[in-house]
Amino acid sequence: MLKSYEYTEQSYSGMHLQDYLLRDKEIDIAKRFSEKYGHRGTWTENCPVCGRHAGKYFFTKWKVDYLYCKECASIYASCDHGLVKRYQKEEELLDLRRSSVFQEEITKRRMERWKEFLEWMQIRAFRFLGRNKGLAIADIGNRYRDYVKLIRESELCGAYRLVDSILEGMDGLDTGTENMEKGQADLVFYFDRMQQETALKERLSGISEWLGKSGLLVLETRAGSGFDILTLKEHNRKIYPYEHVVLPSVRGLVHLLEENNFRVLEITTPGVMDVHYVMEAKNLLDDSGLFVKFLMEADDSVLQEFQRFLQKNGMSSFVRVIAAKEN
Secondary structure (H helix, E strand, O other): OEEEOOOOOOOOOOOOOOOOHHHHHHHHHHHHHHHHHOEOOOOOOEOOOOOOOEOEEEEEEOOEEEEEOOOOOOEEEOOOHHHHHHHHOOHHHHHHHHOHHHHHHHHHHHHHHHHHHHHHHHHHHHHHHOOOOOEEEEEEOOOOHHHHHHHHHOOOEEEEEEEOOOOOOOOOOOOOOOOOOOOOEEEEEEEOOHHHOOOHHHHHHHHHHHEEEEEEEEEEEEOOOOHHHHHHHHHOOOOOOOOOOEEOOHHHHHHHHHHOOEEEEEEEOOOOOHHHHHHHOHHHOOHHHHHHHHHOOOOHHHHHHHHHHHHHOOOOOEEEEEEEEOO
C-alpha cells in the first residue's frame, strides 16, 4: 500500500469565509430535524467500521450522542437507522440541494478542486490500470450537477453511470443510464457519502458489483481521526448529526476495506482545512485545549507547516483511498 500526501499552500490569517448562507440553511435543516427527533442511544451496538466493540461516549450534539471506538479510533453517531433514512429524504433538504442557486454556489466554490482531482486521477489511473482515457466510470451518490458534467466531458471518461444520486430525474441531466451495466466499471467514484451510511458492508458489496475485473474504487470521506474533528468535537460546524453518521479513522477504513475484499493501493489525507476549522472555533475550546489555543496564535508559516504535518502523517480529516477488488 502506498501512502502519500499532497499539500496546497494557504494563508490562514488572510483566509476569508465565502458566502455560506446556503450551507447555513443545510445546517439549520439538519439541526431542526435532529432536535425534533434526537436519539440518545444505549451504546450497545458494535462499531460500524471495525465491528469489534461498542464505542465509548465522546460528545453530544443536538441531542445525538457520538461514540469513539477504542479499537479502530473511528467515531460514529448513536442514531436510529430509520431516522437517518428519513432525514436523507427530507423534501426541504432535497429541494435546497437540487436548486439552481445551491448548485451554482457549489460549482463556484469547488470547480478548481474538481479539476485538480481529475488531473490527479489521470495519473493514478495510468499507474494502476495502464490507461487513463475513455474509462468506464460508475459515480455513486454524486449530488453536484456540474461535477457530473465535468467528469462526463473529461478525457478520463468513456462510459458513465450515475448511481443513487438525488440528481437522478432532473431535466437535462445525462446520467448515462444506458451506457454501462454492473461489472463493467474501470473506476467507481464514491465521494463524501460514506459518512452518511448506516450499513457499510452492504454498501461496499454494492460497490463491488459495479467494478470490472481490474477496476478501482476511488473513495473520499471525512476521517474521524482528523485533527479538527478530534479537537473541536461538538463545536465543529462541519460535522453534525444525521448528515455525519460514521467518521472512520484512517486505520479503521483500511480494516473495513480489507475485511470486505478490497486491497488498498494508495491512501492519502490531502485536506487543507483542518487548521482553518479549528481557528474558526478556537474560542470555544475548553482549558484542556490550551496547547491548541496557543498553536492557533502562531504565524502563517507555523500553521502551514502544521497542516503539512497532518497531511503527511494521515491526520487530516479528509481521506482519499484507491482500492482494488480482490478476485
